[in-house]
Amino acid sequence: MASGTYVPCGPCGYDDVTKDAKRWCTNCEEGLCEDCENAHRKYKISRNHKTISIEDYRKIENVSISQICEHHGENLEWFCKTHDEVLCMVCVPSKHKACSGVISITVASTNARQSIALSDLEQAIEGTLRNVKQCIMNRESASKDIDRQELAIKTTILETRTKINGHLDKMQEKLLCDLRSTSHTCKSKYSKLLRKLESKKEMLTELREQTQHMKQFSSDKHMFLGTRQVNQRIVREVRSIKRVFGATKDYELKVAIHSLIEKLANEVKDFGQINVSECARKLAFRDPKIDQAQIGINVPTSRNIADVKLQLIKTFQIQRNAEIVISGCATLPNGHILIANTTNENQLIEYSDTGKHIRDIPVSGRPFDITVIDSNRIVVTYPDMRILEILNSNNFNIENKISLQNICFGISIVDGRLYVINGDSTIQVLDLSGRQLETLKVESNNSLYITTSSDRLFFTDSANSSVHCCSLKGEELWHFKSESIAYPYGVAVDNYNNVYVVGYFSRNLTIIQQDGKDSKTSLTKSDGLDRPRAVFYDKEKRTLLICDYNGKVALYTVV
The missing domain is CATH 2.120.10.30 (TolB, C-terminal domain)
Incomplete structure (x- = not known):
């Protein structure tokens, strides 16, 4: 077939004349100018050839149909009904000599446009196209499903993080509250002991002053009796102070972080995992029937x-x-x-x-x-x-x-x-x-x-x-x-x-x-x-x- 920006006239080209073709002969497979088309119609051998406009030819220009035998390089001129094969002149005597159903391709192609095979082919193309379109829509839908799944998972992650944060905040506040309470309890015990000791200190200071005053100003008798009485009191206070010293405790505040929290901080490396579950998607492909035979085919189109x-x-x-x-x-x-x-x-x-x-x-x-x-x-x-x-x-x-x-x-x-x-x-x-x-x-x-x-x-x-x-x-x-x-x-x-x-x-x-x-x-x-x-x-x-x-x-x- 011709190609390019214009279609040349074949017969004129044979005479080394360049002219644009106005029509295309589908039998001869060459372009015809107006003069050559008129001559084409006059000759008996080409009188019944089908010609189409160049515009229509452009629609089939790139449709590749081989008319040459792939085995022998000769033109395909025969058709074997028995084996449903197109043949060249070499194929017939070499492989189909005994076949009774060998006819010319001209006879075989009669009414090809109305053949069941063409109808089946058209249905096969339409059916396959529908299958492909359905598959495209299915995959587009699947892609949209992934988008929806991604959004849902993202929402889950953020909600989980918010939930964890909220829970950690509550646990932290509870622990800090426990810390404040425990610290206050320890300091209260210290304060209570300090108050006792301060009281003892004041009392002992007062006894020391009284003893010094007795020593300076009291009589021997008064001093004798006072010494004995103060000494008895000192003995009692010493015993009391020893009991206080014996019951004295030191407190050290420590914290024990929950093992799961420790693991979360030190061992948990991932917030989670994104898993993909694969399953075979059985897309319904309705197989269209393709029947390559051109003649002698009886495909039922109705049922009683x-x-x-x-x-x-x-x-x-x-x-x-x-x-x-x-x-x-x-x-x-x-x-x-x-x-x-x-x-x-x-x-x-x-x-x-x-x-x-x-x-x-x-x-x-x-x-x-x-x-x-x-x-x-x-x-x-x-x-x-x-x-x-x-x-x-x-x-x-x-x-x-x-x-x-x-x-x-x-x-x-x-x-x-x-x-x-x-x-x-x-x-x-x-x-x-x-x-x-x-x-x-x-x-x-x-x-x-x-x-x-x-x-x-x-x-x-x-x-x-x-x-x-x-x-x-x-x-x-x-x-x-x-x-x-x-x-x-x-x-x-x-x-x-x-x-x-x-x-x-x-x-x-x-x-x-x-x-x-x-x-x-x-x-x-x-x-x-x-x-x-x-x-x-x-x-x-x-x-x-x-x-x-x-x-x-x-x-x-x-x-």
Whole structure:
């Protein structure tokens, strides 16, 4: 292919003439100026060649398609249907001489644009792109979780430090208070002894003065008697003073810091440790089917409902003391069952697929319907509040809240577009940010439930006991009405666009052929259905979930 700022005309270049090409021949793979294009159309051999504008050529200019055999270097001109291989003229006699299904590549490529392989390839690319986008959103969500975890841990560290500081402050104040009290007690004992000694000192000083005065001024008799009396008193005081001296104590204040405090100061080197727990995150990757055969391939695109069978996996009754009114249900990627209980409890209810109650999940209002966005997110409708909420399906934190002008009931998603039924002849189409993309007008004023496939949407009209199938643009393709379906509510669609609808008053499950021309009643009241209201089909696990109004749950495998 040509490249650069302009595309030269191939035939003119053969004559060493430089001219800009105006068109590109996809068969010859060269540019054509206006004169050469006119001549190109005149020649019989190139009359039916396809030419495109240079602008369109620019779109495929860098698409690398090899037409040369990688083994022999010759042009690829043949196709072996038996081995599903493209061949050159050397490959045919060397390895495919005995093959009866060798045809020219021209014949093999006929209607290539309408081939199942191309359709499968496009679906594979779209499917893989969706998987990558979901993985990107998952990892972005995981990154935000790390931010939240970091903030929570930082808060814990600071709160712990504040708590420790407060506790240390209290212990310090208590110890200082004990120090003051002990010091005061010791000093009080010293003071008491000092007062005694001071009293003894004053008394002895007074006796000394009296003895000196007696010696100077008293008579011998008075001196004799005084000496004896004072001496007796001195003996008593000496004994008293000796007792005081014998009971005298010295006090030394010391402190014994608690061993844990010592360890905290000397041995504890870390405030804590940041640990990372790793676990394999099983991201749901839905493998798209890639079929490389160009011809002779018969891939089933439909399934007759007569061949559809339901095998019961598990049935159980939701046990609650309060009122229960089931309006919506879904199977989460982890296999758990999520149920919308549209009462004033404002809760979703989570069960395992074995019927074990996992938890009740508080939500913003009375939930009506649920649909799964991807492996990490769901969306819930709240008619009374006129809002949708996108929740993380692991911790059920709110990731986005979308306010609507109209009431909202059933909801479904395809290719990142939310289809919300309003019950007033309209379906709102939103992206995941809440931006309104379009509003579809439909032939129904009594629609509550909706589901989608890759190219269709389906909704029930309960008052008219009908089921409608439309394109994703809202153009009606068919509608189905039967007396056997009384008040149809929940609706689901399988991998073949066959429709599953529950009749509330008829107490049954009806399967409708993908073209709307045939139906069969698959489950009835005798199978345990009692006013069924919600139904969900898991296209990966091929399971069907049915919930009755009063909380009876049944899970089936579709075979």
